[in-house]
Amino acid sequence: MSHHIVEVKNLRHVYPDGTIAIIDVSFRITHGESVAIIGANGAGKSTLLQHLNGCLEPTGGDILIGDTPLSKSTLPDIRRTVGMLFQNPDDQLFMPTVFDDVAFGPLNLGLTVEHIEKRVADALDLVGAGHLRDKPPYHLSGGEKKRVAIATVLAMSPDILVMDEPTSGLDPFARRQLMNLLRGFHHTKIFTSHDLDMVLELCGRTIILHEGLIMADAPTAEIFRNEELLSACRLEKPLSMQGCPLCRQTPST
Amino acid sequence: MISINAAIIDLKRLELLAGRYSPIHVLDARVKVLVTLVFIVSVVSFGRYELVRLLPFFIFPAVMIPLANLPTLYLARKIALLSPFVLMVGLFNPVFDRNALYQFGQLGISGGWISLASLLIRSLLTVGAAFILVGTTGFTSVCQAVERLGIPRIFAVQLLFLHRYIFVLADETGTAARARELRSCGKRGLGVVSFGSQMGHLLLRTWQRAERIHTAMLARGFVGEFHSHRQSRFGVSELCFLLGWLSLFIALRYYDIPGALGEFVTGTAP
Numbered sequence: 001m002s003h004h005i006v007e008v009k010n011l012r013h014v015y016p017d018g019t020i021a022i023i024d025v026s027f028r029i030t031h032g033e034s035v036a037i038i039g040a041n042g043a044g045k046s047t048l049l050q051h052l053n054g055c056l057e058p059t060g061g062d063i064l065i066g067d068t069p070l071s072k073s074t075l076p077d078i079r080r081t082v083g084m085l086f087q088n089p090d091d092q093l094f095m096p097t098v099f100d101d102v103a104f105g106p107l108n109l110g111l112t113v114e115h116i117e118k119r120v121a122d123a124l125d126l127v128g129a130g131h132l133r134d135k136p137p138y139h140l141s142g143g144e145k146k147r148v149a150i151a152t153v154l155a156m157s158p159d160i161l162v163m164d165e166p167t168s169g170l171d172p173f174a175r176r177q178l179m180n181l182l183r184g185f186h187h188t189k190i191f192t193s194h195d196l197d198m199v200l201e202l203c204g205r206t207i208i209l210h211e212g213l214i215m216a217d218a219p220t221a222e223i224f225r226n227e228e229l230l231s232a233c234r235l236e237k238p239l240s241m242q243g244c245p246l247c248r249q250t251p252s253t
Numbered sequence: 254m255i256s257i258n259a260a261i262i263d264l265k266r267l268e269l270l271a272g273r274y275s276p277i278h279v280l281d282a283r284v285k286v287l288v289t290l291v292f293i294v295s296v297v298s299f300g301r302y303e304l305v306r307l308l309p310f311f312i313f314p315a316v317m318i319p320l321a322n323l324p325t326l327y328l329a330r331k332i333a334l335l336s337p338f339v340l341m342v343g344l345f346n347p348v349f350d351r352n353a354l355y356q357f358g359q360l361g362i363s364g365g366w367i368s369l370a371s372l373l374i375r376s377l378l379t380v381g382a383a384f385i386l387v388g389t390t391g392f393t394s395v396c397q398a399v400e401r402l403g404i405p406r407i408f409a410v411q412l413l414f415l416h417r418y419i420f421v422l423a424d425e426t427g428t429a430a431r432a433r434e435l436r437s438c439g440k441r442g443l444g445v446v447s448f449g450s451q452m453g454h455l456l457l458r459t460w461q462r463a464e465r466i467h468t469a470m471l472a473r474g475f476v477g478e479f480h481s482h483r484q485s486r487f488g489v490s491e492l493c494f495l496l497g498w499l500s501l502f503i504a505l506r507y508y509d510i511p512g513a514l515g516e517f518v519t520g521t522a523p
């Protein structure tokens with residue numbers, strides 16, 4: 001299915017205040033790929049992701065989802081295809097209760113009321129937040145908010161998952177749960193993360209973004225072995241590749 | 254500034270009440286909107302010196318609150334919060350309007366005082382009715398109902414966003430106030446100058462936040478249509494509810510029932 005291809009051509013983004021967040025970025029992600037976009041704080045990762053479902057308008061360049069170029073007229077369809085998790089869950093949750101919030105997307109997709117109940121329950125169970133359904137989102141802990149935000153995206157069963165730091169703020173168990181969940185999601189997924197161990201486990205391909213430019217785009221294992229590149233981009237190896245801090249042994253990779 | 258935060262959370266509680274179940278909650282939102290509207294219009298349309306004839310209207314909250322299982326004390330406190338504003342509006346009535354309207358022996362009660370009291374009662378009734386509506390229906394459903402009653406969608410959407418924006422503004426004010434408090438070490442911060450810039454900053458922040466939330470809504474397929482997972486139809490109970498209240502309000506508006514009652518009890522014509 002060519003529907004799940006994400007192509008970015010010469011993307012450039014300048015914020016209204018003149019900050020050039022993305023200078024020139026191009027890549028093509030094909031169906032079923034799992035791609036990590038990593039880079040230092042302020043490298044432009046969130047800015048890049050927000051273009052993928054039209055939350056930000058490019059200053060220059062094009063974005064194609066499947067064969068469809070992203071434009072005003074195709075936007076509703078593209079937003080149905082691309083599920084987007086924002087970095088800050090507070091931006092994502094706006095309804096009075098968790099249930100209403102998760103139901104918001106499916107209701108907009110035109111699902112009938114009988115189906116909604118199950119959709120919402122399933123999505124909440126997937127992230128282990130079933131017990132929160134009647135709580136107001138603003139009464140949740142940070143990690144709980146994150147999980148509910150993830151549920152709101154999953155409930156729409158998107159073809160392409162785009163997530164901005166999905167594991168930040170999650171406890172180890174919830175993080176593991178989410179990673180298993182993502183591994184089971186066989187469509188295209190793209191996410192940014194500072195959790196490099198997760199990147200190592202989940203993503204076959206990694207793109208390094210540095211000051212608005214792509215510094216590397218290669219298989220993950222290859223990238224994490226290139227220490228020079230990593231340190232030039234304010235990154236380092238995943239902890240699991242750094243050896244045991246107690247016995248100071250480097251693993252043989 | 255814990256108090257600001259607490260007040261906001263408290264306000265949001267009203268919205269949460271709408272998630273409960275009760276004979277009133279399950280009614281179609283449209284009839285509730287209609288009844289509330291007629292109630293407000295009948296109360297407001299009385300003359301400015303009317304007092305006694307407003308009192309029977311308290312039957313509406315008195316019946317609705319227990320039926321809908323709403324927390325009386327909470328609602329009372331919310332309404333009481335508004336009374337200072339009403340007092341401010343009506344404060345000068347007693348000063349300017351000194352015509353004695355009632356005479357109890359030597360003591361004359363001026364029209365100003367009466368109109369102030371009337372204003373107070375009216376605001377109590379109308380605000381109470383609005384709170385009951387939101388507390389039993391939820392704001393989204395109210396907007397949806399307004400649209401289904403024939404108001405252009407654009408207005409309904411505006412209404413919804415205004416409501417959301419108030420919460421966003423309140424949220425941001427709360428966090429900004431806390432951040433300021435924590436770093437001003439018990440003093441009053443940097444005074445008026447920093448306060449001004451903070452207000453500007455706050456507006457920008459809320460604007461951006463509101464925009465981000467709007468994006469999040471769009472990202473989840475929002476195209477300006479309302480959906481509610483509570484299915485409702487216009488059935489028999491809706492019809493009874495509507496006709497019952499409407500006939501009562503209209504009767505109370507056009508016939509002087511307290512007067513007639515007094516006449517009946519004392520046996521004298523005025």
Ligand SMILES: Nc1ncnc2c1ncn2[C@@H]1O[C@H](COP(=O)(O)OP(=O)(O)OP(=O)(O)O)[C@@H](O)[C@H]1O
Nearest residue numbers: 015016017019021040041042043044045046047048
């Ligand atoms: N609304 C905005 N207006 C102006 N500049 C912005 C805006 N949002 C972000 N920037 C700037 O754009 C650059 C890229 O920001 P972005 O949020 O994409 O970084 P990021 O890679 O997601 O970082 P992090 O890892 O901290 O999340 C930063 O220099 C930031 O200061």
Ligand SMILES: [Mg+2]
Nearest residue numbers: 045046087164
């Ligand atoms: Mg970011």
